Amino acid sequence: AQSVSQHNHHVILSEAASLELGCNYSYGGTVNLFWYVQYPGQHLQLLLKYFSGDPLVKGIKGFEAEFIKSKFSFNLRKPSVQWSDTAEYFCAVVESNFGNEKLTFGTGTRLTIIP
């Protein structure tokens, strides 16, 4: 069965620091990759996604993620975080197998930005 690992459960950074959140998955077939974000008191929303093509994808609010197939990773990055980036971040992977899709979320990383 597929698994998605987010090794950082809680990350605390100061404003302007660089961010990298790890995401690793176990499925070896075709995958679509996502990062979702949940700001305090708000709904879960899509940050960015990778389907195919350029492995470096850019999302909203200056976030980007790089798909490294050989490492089964899809890490999220931001060069300079802001206090408003405080949120919980979820990596998600959809594996496709003959039209049947299976979606697995990571356990989430809570990001706290200190002003």
Next chain:
Amino acid sequence: KAGVTQTPRYLIKTRGQQVTLSCSPISGHRSVSWYQQTPGQGLQFLFEYFSETQRNKGNFPGRFSGRQFSNSRSEMNVSTLELGDSALYLCASSYRAGISYEQYFGPGTRLTVT
């Protein structure tokens, strides 16, 4: 455009009872997916409906079922509730079929089983 709405927002039920949760997707969206979120298990995919047909299903027991109506509204039913069913149930809608496309999430229904 109005977002995804879920009713009720909070629910308290007793073990053994059944419960029905409702989700209204964004206007024009025909795909509705359901998720369970708990502190221990995180976010888990339950199932996806598109045009009144279940397209994808997660690994949940048969006590969890759903349906979708012709207006794309969806309901999720949990029968014979267990304490472990206490969770936030999220609904998400999408214009296209399949869970690989951008989904818009609702605020969730907080279910407490006592």
